[in-house]
Amino acid sequence: KNVIKAIKWSEMLDNIFDSNYKRDPSLLWQYFCSSTGFLRQFPATKWKWIDPVDLYDCRIRHWYIGAANSPKDVIILIDNSGSMMGQKKDIARHIVENILDTLTANDFVNIFTFSDQIDDILDCFGEQLVQANSANIRVIKESLSKIVTNELANFSAALTKAFDTLYAFRDEHGGANCNQAIMLISDGLPIIVDDVFDFYNKPPKPVRVFTYLIGREVPDVTNIKNLACDNRGYYVHLSTHAEVREQVLEYIPVMARPLVLNRTHHPVIFSQIYADVIVSF
Numbered sequence: 001k002n003v004i005k006a007i008k009w010s011e012m013l014d015n016i017f018d019s020n021y022k023r024d025p026s027l028l029w030q031y032f033c034s035s036t037g038f039l040r041q042f043p044a045t046k047w048k049w050i051d052p053v054d055l056y057d058c059r060i061r062h063w064y065i066g067a068a069n070s071p072k073d074v075i076i077l078i079d080n081s082g083s084m085m086g087q088k089k090d091i092a093r094h095i096v097e098n099i100l101d102t103l104t105a106n107d108f109v110n111i112f113t114f115s116d117q118i119d120d121i122l123d124c125f126g127e128q129l130v131q132a133n134s135a136n137i138r139v140i141k142e143s144l145s146k147i148v149t150n151e152l153a154n155f156s157a158a159l160t161k162a163f164d165t166l167y168a169f170r171d172e173h174g175g176a177n178c179n180q181a182i183m184l185i186s187d188g189l190p191i192i193v194d195d196v197f198d199f200y201n202k203p204p205k206p207v208r209v210f211t212y213l214i215g216r217e218v219p220d221v222t223n224i225k226n227l228a229c230d231n232r233g234y235y236v237h238l239s240t241h242a243e244v245r246e247q248v249l250e251y252i253p254v255m256a257r258p259l260v261l262n263r264t265h266h267p268v269i270f271s272q273i274y275a276d277v278i279v280s281f
Helices: 002-009 013-023 062-068 087-101 134-146 155-171 194-200 222-229 241-248 251-255
Strands: 030-033 039-042 072-079 108-114 118-120 179-186 208-214 234-238
Touching (some): 013 030, 062 251, 087 179, 087 208, 108 134, 118 155, 179 222, 179 251, 208 251, 234 241
Parallel strands (some): 179 208
Antiparallel strands (some): 108 118
16 A cells, blocks of 8 residues: 555656656656655656566665665674574574665675674674675675574673774774664564663764564563664564565665755765666577
């Protein structure tokens, strides 16, 4: 229903596209991507059914991501305690891959795994945030297969490490110099970690926290849900692979809220080149 409503709402864009083209005939393509996932394209073409199904999603293209939210520094914390085995581990990896797909070269990222101790995802990155360009994202994704689960999860130590890394990067004037976020992926938060946030997450530049809870039957979601809600973030509960992408994309409008509130001045965002692909038949 939301998609159909958004399609009808955006029908008047066809007139805007046509007017733009008349003013500037050199325009090859015009696009509109909706947060519900559909794409409007001008000039249009009759859609042909193809097999396999085309899974193109405009919401993970750099031109959409760059315009939808501001640059950000992101720390991803992956719970690799003994309970994160089997399907939970696979879903966690899928969540991280989808988060990485939403980052652009304007963003900076690093990943830590944690159980009783905290480990860097890549030794060469260490505790530094790295630019989320295609080369760095590729090696990070390759390293996800090497995660080994063991012991119990020390959430307080992991969150402390994340805050220390983000604040050190901010003090060095590195990274995006804009939004900062922690993304926590786990199958449950058995303890309250308010003391960590009372000490670290204070104005004027608080860090947003996004939590991804994995598992069908979770006895208590209160702690991990409140962690996100109390820190200007978003909480998601995932139990299957199929729902991962749609749920991961929910963080983007939350991260974009400062831009939405800027009603008097809407800056133009320039993205990386989005070139046509020429296919020979």
